[in-house]
Amino acid sequence: xxxxxxxxxxxxxxxxxxxxxxxxxxxxxxxxxxxxxxxxxxxxxxxxxxxxxxxxxxxxxxxxxxxxxxxxxxxxxxxxxxxxxxxxxxxxxxxxxxxxx
Numbered sequence: 095x096x097x098x099x100x101x102x103x104x105x106x107x108x109x110x111x112x113x114x115x116x117x118x119x120x121x122x123x124x125x126x127x128x129x130x131x132x133x134x135x136x137x138x139x140x141x142x143x144x145x146x147x148x149x150x151x152x153x154x155x156x157x158x159x160x161x162x163x164x165x166x167x168x169x170x171x172x173x174x175x176x177x178x179x180x181x182x183x184x185x186x187x188x189x190x191x192x193x194x195x
Contacts, residue, residue, distance in 0.1 A: 101141065101161055105162070
């Protein structure tokens with residue numbers, strides 16, 4: 095019986111993407127927060143695709159799918175952090191913080 099851990103691949107892709115976004119923002123001058131706020135729904139899409147992929151792949155075999163709770167927790171933490179940042183941006187707090195800095 096095989097065991098698949100769902101969430102690990104998504105976490106790896108998200109860490110690579112965030113590192114790339116931060117690197118691009120340092121080189122180009124584009125704010126990383128602006129890019130992250132536009133791309134955060136991709137985390138949910140990736141996690142859903144990973145779950146569907148392993149479900150589809152394992153439908154013929156006797157496979158146990160375990161959710162990598164730590165990776166999913168980190169993905170959700172990043173998601174909620176981005177939602178808070180987006181909310182702060184919408185009410186004008188990010189702009190005030192930029193002016194203050």
